[in-house]
Amino acid sequence: MIVGVPKESYPGERRVALVPVVVPNLVKAGFEVVVQAGAGVEAGYPDALYVEKGAKVLPTRAELFSAADIVVQVLCYGSNDVTGKADLPLLRRGQLLVGFLRPLGSLEVIQQIAQTGVTSFSVELVPRTTRAQSMDALSSMGTICGYKAVLIAADTLPRIFPMLTTAAGTITPARVLVIGAGVAGLQAIATARRLGAVVSAYDLRPASKEQVQSLGGRFVELPIEAKDAQDARGYGTAQDETFYAKQRELLARVVADSDVVITTAVVPGKKAPVLVTTEMVKAMAPGSVIFDLAGERGGNCELTQSGKTVVEYGVTLIGRINIATEVPYHASQMYARNITAFLSHLGKEGKLNLQDEITRETLLTKDGEIVNQRVREFFKMPALVALGQA
Numbered sequence: 182m183i184v185g186v187p188k189e190s191y192p193g194e195r196r197v198a199l200v201p202v203v204v205p206n207l208v209k210a211g212f213e214v215v216v217q218a219g220a221g222v223e224a225g226y227p228d229a230l231y232v233e234k235g236a237k238v239l240p241t242r243a244e245l246f247s248a249a250d251i252v253v254q255v256l257c258y259g260s261n262d263v264t265g266k267a268d269l270p271l272l273r274r275g276q277l278l279v280g281f282l283r284p285l286g287s288l289e290v291i292q293q294i295a296q297t298g299v300t301s302f303s304v305e306l307v308p309r310t311t312r313a314q315s316m317d318a319l320s321s322m323g324t325i326c327g328y329k330a331v332l333i334a335a336d337t338l339p340r341i342f343p344m345l346t347t348a349a350g351t352i353t354p355a356r357v358l359v360i361g362a363g364v365a366g367l368q369a370i371a372t373a374r375r376l377g378a379v380v381s382a383y384d385l386r387p388a389s390k391e392q393v394q395s396l397g398g399r400f401v402e403l404p405i406e407a408k409d410a411q412d413a414r415g416y417g418t419a420q421d422e423t424f425y426a427k428q429r430e431l432l433a434r435v436v437a438d439s440d441v442v443i444t445t446a447v448v449p450g451k452k453a454p455v456l457v458t459t460e461m462v463k464a465m466a467p468g469s470v471i472f473d474l475a476g477e478r479g480g481n482c483e484l485t486q487s488g489k490t491v492v493e494y495g496v497t498l499i500g501r502i503n504i505a506t507e508v509p510y511h512a513s514q515m516y517a518r519n520i521t522a523f524l525s526h527l528g529k530e531g532k533l534n535l536q537d538e539i540t541r542e543t544l545l546t547k548d549g550e551i552v553n554q555r556v557r558e559f560f561k562m563p564a565l566v567a568l569g570q571a
């Protein structure tokens with residue numbers, strides 16, 4: 182089986198799906214690796230490094246897609262809604278495709294992918310289980326995003342983060358509030374703490390309290406309880422508007438007292454809940470910063486403009502998207518390890534064992550159909566007859 186790595190085509194994307202260091206592992210597992218010329222350059226991995234590790238470099242995208250039995254990408258069509266469509270004619274029936282496909286995004290786009298006949302695996306669908314942990318690209322990218330968001334916020338804030346006692350007086354530490362303590366939020370807490378800020382955090386999942394505290398953060402307790410706060414897969418669940426209204430009311434004081442607010446609260450397949458209103462922004466001190474990591478999903482702050490940084494009422498609102506690409510070296514390294522673990526799990530023969538939970542739950546399209554049960558349910562499509570051994 183030949184694994185092909187095209188150059189990412191989303192504007193500004195600097196990551197690459199495989200890095201040279203994983204090539205020997207894949208070769209050992211029975212795969213061959215081909216890379217489109219220049220695919221890793223922007224992440225810090227020149228072609229020569231791939232060749233040194235046993236990969237072959239192909240000059241064009243068309244040659245790459247044609248040679249590959251398995252195409253691995255970071256942003257495939259689906260998550261790459263700008264240039265991704267151009268890859269559709271390069272895909273063929275029975276070929277495997279692995280990457281971010283935004284499976285709960287646009288049904289029309291997923292149907293277009295399905296129609297190529299490609300057997301696609303969406304990394305967003307990797308189950309959040311211990312067995313699949315090494316393949317969990319969402320966690321890898323969440324980790325990078327949480328880290329980078331804090332650095333960008335610290336750089337934007339007109340104050341410093343740590344407490345300093347100097348001959349010129351004492352500087353009080355910055356107060357950082359993290360709303361949503363999932364993977365990105367926890368990394369944001371850890372990073373802000375390392376920079377010396379005083380950090381508090383809130384999540385509607387009570388289970389996150391201990392994790393926040395273990396990182397040295399103060400857990401903000403709100404006297405409201407979410408209904409079934411966590412679903413079977415560990416995700417926070419959508420709540421009704423009455424709950425969100427109460428949340429906003431209770432969070433107002435904490436937000437007003439913070440210099441930096443990092444929001445990460447999302448629910449899979451849903452628009453992000455608005456947790457920070459215009460009124461709450463107005464109550465913050467001038468120069469404060471809100472980094473809305475949920476910006477791509479509509480934003481947790483009412484004033485966020487997805488993809489932009491704006492100043493409203495003296496508060497800088499950062500809605501930058503695709504943050505992981507701003508740390509391309511390590512984001513690619515982590516992603517490459519996740520993909521390598523996933524490919525090794527599939528096996529070098531490319532024969533799919535659909536009795537296996539990881540393979541079955543990650544499989545999105547096959548033989549012209551959207552075959553993923555969760556995705557079909559989400560889009561209210563009729564169920565397919567049970568998938569057997571492929």
Ligand code: NAD
Pocket residue numbers: 308309310311313314317319320323360361362363364365366383384385386389414415416417418420428445446447448449454456
């Ligand atoms: P996510 O990116 O989907 O959401 C971020 C956080 O926002 C979640 O913690 C969620 O509870 C929170 N949130 C949603 N609505 C909210 C609201 N109204 N107010 C406050 N917070 C709200 O989540 P994620 O980072 O991908 O992780 C979700 C869970 O899965 C976490 O518990 C994480 O520990 C778990 N997880 C498990 C594994 C594993 O077992 N292998 C791997 C990764 C993550």
